[in-house]
Amino acid sequence: MAGTDNNSLDGFVGRDYAAGFVTDIEADTLPPGLDEDVVRFISARKDEPEWLTQWRLDAYHGWLEMVQPDWGQVQFPAIDYQSISYYSAPSGDQPKTLDDVDPELLATYEKLGIPLHEQAALAGVADTQQRPPVAVDAVFDSVSIGTTFKETLREAGVIFCSFAEAVHDHPDLVRKYLGSVVPRGDNFFAALNSAVFSDGSFVYVPENTRCPMELSTYFRINERNTGQFERTLIIAERGAYVSYLEGCTAPMRDENQLHAAVVELVALDDAEIKYSTVQNWYPGDEEGRGGIYNFVTKRGACRGDRSKISWTQVETGSAITWKYPSVVLRGDDSVGEFYSVALTNNHQQADTGTKMVHLGKNTRSTIISKGISAGLSSNAYRGLVRMNPGAEKARNYTQCDSLLIGEKCAAHTFPYIESRRPDGIVEHEATTSRVSDDQLFLCRQRGIDPEKAVAMIVNGFCKDVFRELPMEFAVEAGKLLEVSLEGAVG
Amino acid sequence: MNLLEISDLAASVANQPILRGIDLNIGAGEVHAIMGPNGSGKSTLANVIAGREDYQIDRGRIALEGQEITTLSPEERAHRGLFLAFQYPIEIPGVSNMEFLKAAVDSHAQANGNPEITAVDFMQMARNAAEQLGLNPEFLKRGVNEGFSGGEKKRNEILQMLMLKPKVSILDETDSGLDIDALRVVANGISTFANTTNAVVLVTHYQRLLDHIEPDFVHVIANGSIVRSGDRSLALELEEKGYSWLEKD
Ligand SMILES: Nc1ncnc2c1ncn2[C@@H]1O[C@H](COP(=O)(O)OP(=O)(O)OP(=O)(O)O)[C@@H](O)[C@H]1O
Ligand SMILES: [Mg+2]
Numbered sequence: 001m002a003g004t005d006n007n008s009l010d011g012f013v014g015r016d017y018a019a020g021f022v023t024d025i026e027a028d029t030l031p032p033g034l035d036e037d038v039v040r041f042i043s044a045r046k047d048e049p050e051w052l053t054q055w056r057l058d059a060y061h062g063w064l065e066m067v068q069p070d071w072g073q074v075q076f077p078a079i080d081y082q083s084i085s086y087y088s089a090p091s092g093d094q095p096k097t098l099d100d101v102d103p104e105l106l107a108t109y110e111k112l113g114i115p116l117h118e119q120a121a122l123a124g125v126a127d128t129q130q131r132p133p134v135a136v137d138a139v140f141d142s143v144s145i146g147t148t149f150k151e152t153l154r155e156a157g158v159i160f161c162s163f164a165e166a167v168h169d170h171p172d173l174v175r176k177y178l179g180s181v182v183p184r185g186d187n188f189f190a191a192l193n194s195a196v197f198s199d200g201s202f203v204y205v206p207e208n209t210r211c212p213m214e215l216s217t218y219f220r221i222n223e224r225n226t227g228q229f230e231r232t233l234i235i236a237e238r239g240a241y242v243s244y245l246e247g248c249t250a251p252m253r254d255e256n257q258l259h260a261a262v263v264e265l266v267a268l269d270d271a272e273i274k275y276s277t278v279q280n281w282y283p284g285d286e287e288g289r290g291g292i293y294n295f296v297t298k299r300g301a302c303r304g305d306r307s308k309i310s311w312t313q314v315e316t317g318s319a320i321t322w323k324y325p326s327v328v329l330r331g332d333d334s335v336g337e338f339y340s341v342a343l344t345n346n347h348q349q350a351d352t353g354t355k356m357v358h359l360g361k362n363t364r365s366t367i368i369s370k371g372i373s374a375g376l377s378s379n380a381y382r383g384l385v386r387m388n389p390g391a392e393k394a395r396n397y398t399q400c401d402s403l404l405i406g407e408k409c410a411a412h413t414f415p416y417i418e419s420r421r422p423d424g425i426v427e428h429e430a431t432t433s434r435v436s437d438d439q440l441f442l443c444r445q446r447g448i449d450p451e452k453a454v455a456m457i458v459n460g461f462c463k464d465v466f467r468e469l470p471m472e473f474a475v476e477a478g479k480l481l482e483v484s485l486e487g488a489v490g
Numbered sequence: 491m492n493l494l495e496i497s498d499l500a501a502s503v504a505n506q507p508i509l510r511g512i513d514l515n516i517g518a519g520e521v522h523a524i525m526g527p528n529g530s531g532k533s534t535l536a537n538v539i540a541g542r543e544d545y546q547i548d549r550g551r552i553a554l555e556g557q558e559i560t561t562l563s564p565e566e567r568a569h570r571g572l573f574l575a576f577q578y579p580i581e582i583p584g585v586s587n588m589e590f591l592k593a594a595v596d597s598h599a600q601a602n603g604n605p606e607i608t609a610v611d612f613m614q615m616a617r618n619a620a621e622q623l624g625l626n627p628e629f630l631k632r633g634v635n636e637g638f639s640g641g642e643k644k645r646n647e648i649l650q651m652l653m654l655k656p657k658v659s660i661l662d663e664t665d666s667g668l669d670i671d672a673l674r675v676v677a678n679g680i681s682t683f684a685n686t687t688n689a690v691v692l693v694t695h696y697q698r699l700l701d702h703i704e705p706d707f708v709h710v711i712a713n714g715s716i717v718r719s720g721d722r723s724l725a726l727e728l729e730e731k732g733y734s735w736l737e738k739d
Contacts (some may be wrong), residue, residue, distance in 0.1 A: 447597035460584025
């Protein structure tokens with residue numbers, strides 16, 4: 001060694017998880033355990049109509065018959081579903097407006113950089129980078145604590161509210177679309193979610209309406225031993241457009257916590273939905289203790305002709321990420337896109353990818369996946385492209401790149417192609433590369449410190465995906481990568 | 491005081507001795523040429539001076555402006571004014587040249603307690619440097635060396651030197667792979683940059699570079715040691731006779 005410091009790529013130091021604090025707030029938390037009464041309790045607590053209670057109970061009974069899947073490239077001890085609490089809400093009456101929200105909660109979101117006061121959000125616009133305002137729905141443990149810019153949106157005819165509110169105020173829409181993309185019995189975790197989901201966001205964009213601002217939901221797990229089971233439903237009517245972003249954080253805890261969400265998107269003729277995720281759940285410590293199990297079902301239905309659904313995800317958090325945002329391309333000429341950056345460090349595991357199911361004519365899909373593994377982590381891309389008999393002239397392009405940092409991590413690629421169309425075109429490209437010592441030395445010789453250098457190299461690797469994120473979030477995603485990689489060189 | 495002082499430097503890689511006791515003093519305002527057969531240790535010397543960690547220093551010391559740097563990290567050496575233009579520049583896909591240069595320039599300013607350069611001034615500086623080297627400004631937007639031709643990569647190294655304004659620049663075979671016109675442009679860039687306060691070390695196999703930039707000293711490395719030093723006439727002699735007459739000594 002020429003130098004005294006050893007910046008080998010295999011070294012590790014602790015990593016900072018800035019969102020790891022706990023909010024000290026009174027909460028009504030259901031004791032651990034799951035049975036029919038718990039399902040009924042949640043439904044009653046939300047004052048739900050009978051059909052929905054029944055819907056949940058059916059899901060619950062279906063779930064009892066199912067077994068947890070084990071095909072993922074992930075390993076974890078058996079989850080005891082009776083040791084989880086299925087409902088936790090800040091105590092007191094539900095706030096009616098943002099002014100009624102507990103200041104402690106507002107402070108939590110401020111600390112996370114999410115202004116929940118419209119004034120603050122607007123002030124932020126004036127003096128910083130002239131970002132357009134973003135409407136935010138904040139979900140704290142099991143309930144939504146407030147949605148901003150509701151009025152502005154209502155003027156445009158856009159509905160953006162918590163799921164619980166939607167059940168009361170727009171029951172017909174909820175009943176029509178709930179479970180229409182991800183059926184109750186779709187899979188083990190979707191069934192569980194359907195039984196016990198607590199809150200989440202609801203978006204409805206009417207015909208020929210371009211949603212006037214970015215919509216965003218911010219999920220926060222705070223309570224210990226609780227699971228988070230939110231449900232998001234987005235409907236874009238003919239010719240509508242909406243861009244939606246979700247962000248997630250959780251405190252640092254020694255035990256693992258389950259997050260099993262369901263997201264359903266519906267795009268009718270000529271509609272477009274852009275759904276972006278920046279997932280930064282607590283990943284566990286460098287020994288692999290604690291962290292969120294992120295087992296999520298996300299699916300979009302391109303029901304209308306010429307409709308389009310894009311998933312963009314930046315996954316840096318969670319102890320285990322297991323999710324496949326998918327698109328069912330039913331409408332002719334519809335388009336599905338999946339852009340993904342999944343970064344794992346220390347003991348994190350990710351098995352993520354997408355399904356593109358081509359049913360309509362001239363349907364097209366694009367998959368760009370960038371997996372980055374550092375530390376002792378394992379990162380798998382799993383993707384399915386299916387072309388059904390009716391999918392005349394369907395096309396898919398898949399590009400799947402893995403970047404390894406250090407010698408002890410792993411990357412896997414599982415592309416599945418099922419084409420029943422001789423005229424279908426499926427292109428697949430895959431690469432695996434490494435942050436090389438030569439690249440690192442070049443940066444360091446030019447004065448750039450190794451952590452910054454690795455972050456820069458990784459950011460460059462992810463460029464094709466970051467380009468797809470709304471501008472303000474692209475910057476955030478870049479910073480998040482940098483933080484998540486802390487300790488990958490040490 | 492010498493800008494760079496190397497005394498009795500021995501280094502090995504994978505327990506294989508490569509450098510076997512190098513002494514070299516480089517003063518301000520000087521241009522040195524280092525020549526020698528393939529595999530004699532020229533690039534190893536350049537990398538060891540720059541602090542590459544794959545090499546084991548067995549003995550000796552390296553001092554920059556009178557301060558020992560033998561155990562400093564590569565970035566600390568860079569911040570103190572040491573620059574290495576690589577024999578085989580590597581690609582960093584997706585990281586634009588501009589972004590890379592800005593990070594490099596900022597790191598120097600920060601380490602040396604200088605104010606950060608404004609984005610506008612930086613752009614201007616980068617454009618000027620590119621122009622001086624006959625590089626289209628579009629190059630600044632492309633990924634670092636990504637898809638660059640061999641000659642473009644070499645010019646890009648010199649671009650980085652012009653931006654960082656190092657005290658001691660070691661240019662490892664920057665002339666190889668350049669066409670005749672490019673060689674003239676690059677040589678001009680280096681000559682214009684060289685002044686009485688800095689020093690340039692040219693590692694080269696060819697006299698043609700030295701026709702453009704006249705060295706004050708020429709050193710020949712063979713088998714990990716400097717076997718001969720002289721003035722520019724030594725380079726001409728080598729061009730004529732090759733290395734074998736030296737190795738017999
Ligand atoms: N990382 C390494 N691992 C193993 N051997 C190495 C390494 N780096 C250098 N060497 C060996 O050290 C010797 C000197 O190599 P070096 O690159 O310094 O030669 P050079 O004088 O620059 O040659 P050239 O003129 O071909 O560029 C060679 O035998 C080379 O194979
Ligand atoms: Mg060499």
